[in-house]
Amino acid sequence: MTDTLSHDTTANVHPTLDAPIINRVPPLVVARNLTKYYGSIKAVDGVDVVAYPGEILGIVGESGSGKSTVLRLLNLEEATNGGVYNLQISGLTNTNLFELDRFDKRDVRVHHIGIVYQNPHLGLRMRYSASGNVAERLLITGERTFRTLRSKSNDSLLASEFPLDRVDDPPSVLSGGMQQRVQLAKAIALQPELLLLDEPTTGLDVSIQATVLDTLKRIQRLRTITMILVSHDLGVIRTLADRVMVMRNGRVVEQGLTDQILEDPQDPYTQQLVHAKL
Amino acid sequence: MSLTDLAQPNQGYSYAFLDAFAKRELRRRILKGIAIPGYQVPYASRELPIARGWGTGGLQVTLSLVGPDDTVKVIDQGADDSVNAANLRRFITRMSGAETTTDANAATIIQSRHRIPEEILGEHHALVLQVPNPEPLRRVEPDMAKARILHADADYGQMWLVLYEQLVRFGRYIQGAAYPVMVHERFVMAPSPIPRWDTPALHQSAHLTLLSAGREKRLYAVPPYTNVYPLEFTDVPFEVEDQREWACRTTGARNKFLNELPMDDGSSQFELSDTGYMEKLVNQQRGEPITVGTTYYDDEGNFYHDGYLKPRYNGERPSDA
Numbered sequence A: 001m002t003d004t005l006s007h008d009t010t011a012n013v014h015p016t017l018d019a020p021i022i023n024r025v026p027p028l029v030v031a032r033n034l035t036k037y038y039g040s041i042k043a044v045d046g047v048d049v050v051a052y053p054g055e056i057l058g059i060v061g062e063s064g065s066g067k068s069t070v071l072r073l074l075n076l077e078e079a080t081n082g083g084v085y086n087l088q089i090s091g092l093t094n095t096n097l098f099e100l101d102r103f104d105k106r107d108v109r110v111h112h113i114g115i116v117y118q119n120p121h122l123g124l125r126m127r128y129s130a131s132g133n134v135a136e137r138l139l140i141t142g143e144r145t146f147r148t149l150r151s152k153s154n155d156s157l158l159a160s161e162f163p164l165d166r167v168d169d170p171p172s173v174l175s176g177g178m179q180q181r182v183q184l185a186k187a188i189a190l191q192p193e194l195l196l197l198d199e200p201t202t203g204l205d206v207s208i209q210a211t212v213l214d215t216l217k218r219i220q221r222l223r224t225i226t227m228i229l230v231s232h233d234l235g236v237i238r239t240l241a242d243r244v245m246v247m248r249n250g251r252v253v254e255q256g257l258t259d260q261i262l263e264d265p266q267d268p269y270t271q272q273l274v275h276a277k278l
Numbered sequence B: 001m002s003l004t005d006l007a008q009p010n011q012g013y014s015y016a017f018l019d020a021f022a023k024r025e026l027r028r029r030i031l032k033g034i035a036i037p038g039y040q041v042p043y044a045s046r047e048l049p050i051a052r053g054w055g056t057g058g059l060q061v062t063l064s065l066v067g068p069d070d071t072v073k074v075i076d077q078g079a080d081d082s083v084n085a086a087n088l089r090r091f092i093t094r095m096s097g098a099e100t101t102t103d104a105n106a107a108t109i110i111q112s113r114h115r116i117p118e119e120i121l122g123e124h125h126a127l128v129l130q131v132p133n134p135e136p137l138r139r140v141e142p143d144m145a146k147a148r149i150l151h152a153d154a155d156y157g158q159m160w161l162v163l164y165e166q167l168v169r170f171g172r173y174i175q176g177a178a179y180p181v182m183v184h185e186r187f188v189m190a191p192s193p194i195p196r197w198d199t200p201a202l203h204q205s206a207h208l209t210l211l212s213a214g215r216e217k218r219l220y221a222v223p224p225y226t227n228v229y230p231l232e233f234t235d236v237p238f239e240v241e242d243q244r245e246w247a248c249r250t251t252g253a254r255n256k257f258l259n260e261l262p263m264d265d266g267s268s269q270f271e272l273s274d275t276g277y278m279e280k281l282v283n284q285q286r287g288e289p290i291t292v293g294t295t296y297y298d299d300e301g302n303f304y305h306d307g308y309l310k311p312r313y314n315g316e317r318p319s320d321a
Helices: A002-011 A067-074 A102-112 A130-140 A146-159 A176-188 A206-223 A234-240 A258-263 A268-275 B020-035 B056-065 B083-096 B144-152 B157-170 B196-202 B275-285
Strands: A029-038 A041-051 A056-061 A082-087 A113-116 A194-198 A226-230 A243-248 A251-257 B071-076 B109-113 B126-130 B181-183 B187-189 B208-213 B218-222 B228-230 B258-262 B268-272
Touching: A029 A067, A041 A067, A041 A226, A041 A251, A056 A067, A056 A234, A067 A082, A067 A194, A067 A226, A102 A113, A113 A176, A130 A146, A130 A176, A130 B157, A146 A176, A146 B157, A176 A206, A206 A234, A226 A234, A234 A258, A243 A258, A243 A268, A251 A258, A251 A268, A258 A268, B020 B056, B020 B208, B020 B218, B056 B083, B056 B109, B056 B126, B056 B208, B071 B083, B083 B109, B187 B218, B196 B228, B268 B275
Parallel strands: A056 A226, A056 A243, A113 A194, A194 A226, B071 B109, B109 B126, B126 B208
Antiparallel strands: A029 A041, A029 A082, A243 A251, B181 B187, B181 B228, B208 B218, B258 B268
């Protein structure tokens, strides 16, 4: 009896850390105490990220607040200075992904995580064809039939609403919006559980931005992918995110439901951010 | 008896030119290369009386293998009589006392630039290929350190992507020489710039193949009876050069690797690339008692390992799909 009680108390030591529960299922992403230093600079300083299956978690903050670094850590691109990162995926449930070796990290990244960068140069091979960029993902997993590669990459490009008559053009000759669609197609080619979006529409004009956001929303509905969206654009966050985290100087200053945060910000910085919106 | 009587006369150079330490280093590296088929072993490449890039890699391997009982053949793009081949051959025999030959069957060590002889090599052969660029990943990953990590992880997705792009753009594999191969189901290897025609000859071969790049200071090996498969998609087979319509103007030989000789009137004539083999054919046709060995491809163009080369691709190209 006492055992159960003490167990309950330990489980509730940090009851306030979790965001309001909008899902009764366990979270897909649980990252605790993420820490990253660049020299003496604390880029990310003890950030917790929890995302539930099928939800879109927004991360906002000014430039240099550490939001992109959080995303890179979640994509296992960089070494951490501390923290625990779990994905609720069969076979990986109790594994701290930061402790995997290089080969296993790549495996997790290829199969379970997709990423769209703000700068397409980071995510795409600009001189290979668009379909080749998507097919690369499938090639890494060992697909060796040309026709299958071709049809699967076309399916993925179609899902991201990329015009099929341009699948053999290299991204270097495509417009910014199309480049983002190729990145998106590449990211969702292997049906990942988690999609990371780093300012996916920054730098696009407003009408293209809207159609790319539409595509993202549709993919999220159809495929129930969990998305973590980093943006400094509150409009994008308001359109897409279910829940939002506000970051500043490597820390989370406020988090909650998107409406709640944007309509009734509590933290002085968030208030300033919301009011600064033009 | 004095010390002077016991000592060797002063030669000014070691046997086979390289000093004992250099040869020991090379032999150790060669053994490592054989133990890990297709793996590029770094080695201390020495200065030689020829410039880097002119066959120093192959020459060092040959010099570290050669003994007075060996017979050496040197090939330069199929030819025994090019200036470079002749000079290398003369140098090797002067430094080691080994016999030289142009007959592939009679040789024990064959140093070659970019060709494998037409006749099937046996267990008594060591084939030494000169390699300008040992790194198959260089064109997709210029950073050598990163390329080695890719090799360690057997992460060859980008190599396949290059082939995919070729099919998308041209409907066929357009890589002519140095076609990437998978050795022993583990390492992707650049088989030196041998034509696609010669690539299958490395598969389950009776002979030992050593590949050495003197400028890049890497050597690697395909031990006898090792699997070597070209990278190919399951539905688009790897093909060797299509020379079915061509015949050698001197010997009439067909389905061997032929050089195209442009004529003044715009037409073309063809001649065997392997001059040692052509010499034997010519002498045989003159009635001399010469036995010409079996070749990798028979006169109908069938490769000696049945089923290794898939039927040629006819009709619709995959990019039409």
